[in-house]
Amino acid sequence: MRAIKVLIVDDSAVMRKIVERCLRQAGIDVKEVVEASNGIEGLAALKAGPVDLILSDINMPAMDGLEFLAGLRGLENATGTPVIMITTEGSESRVVEALTAGARGYIRKPFTPDQVKQRVTPLLEAMR
């Protein structure tokens, strides 16, 4: 698999670092990580340049993950970019809402690097 550029959107800086660490521990070749603390910053980052994979929290201030997903529609730099939601929500309706809005999968917190790998690897393999 080629090295990838990842956008991690989460209001917690600690969680952004943990997600990055899990990706690397899962053996995913991450060449660059772009961080955003909410959906607004995430959309701005994507306007500046495309990424290969987006991992986004759902529950965030300013613009949450579902609004962020809606904002991705029509954004040229995000066309075809897989999005995985990371959430503490056990709420099925929120997950269904995210999948309906275009997310390709979700990871529920707390998670292990293996769980991240299971979600991310098939998407990256499909991109080859």
Added chain:
Amino acid sequence: MNPALSERSSARVRPDASWTTMMHMAAREVFQLMVNSDVQVCANPPERQAGKVSAMVGMAGLLCAIFRFRCAEESAISIAKKMLGVQKIDNPSEAFDAMGEVCNMLAGNFKAKISVLADGCLLSVPTVVTGEDYDIRSLPSGEHLEVCLEYEGKPMWVTLEISG
């Protein structure tokens, strides 16, 4: 809030005897997966809660409550170091941020274990308060569930303050 949740929010869920066990189970899972540590129920809990760092997450919907996680600053720093896999925390705000995330995961994992709550209430973003000297005054007719856990020999508390 989604329409189904809004419709149901007038009918509140009351806690039962299993909830404190669920709070403990939720905490154990979060600590095992994210902190790589085990936590046990504190055998001799102090009479009063103490600890400089308190993280809180609001719950709204079928359950209106505040989910709180409180521990000593030393414990918060240790938790943050283990979550990040580092030997040292340069900025104390990282420990507070980690506490907020732990509380968020505790609340989310707890509500996922109560089938009616999983889809029946939403969580706020976490708030972290620092300082020892404060009291929580429950709302009238509210209920208070508390579990004292032990982490690295120190007590920490998981509390659910339920609005009446």
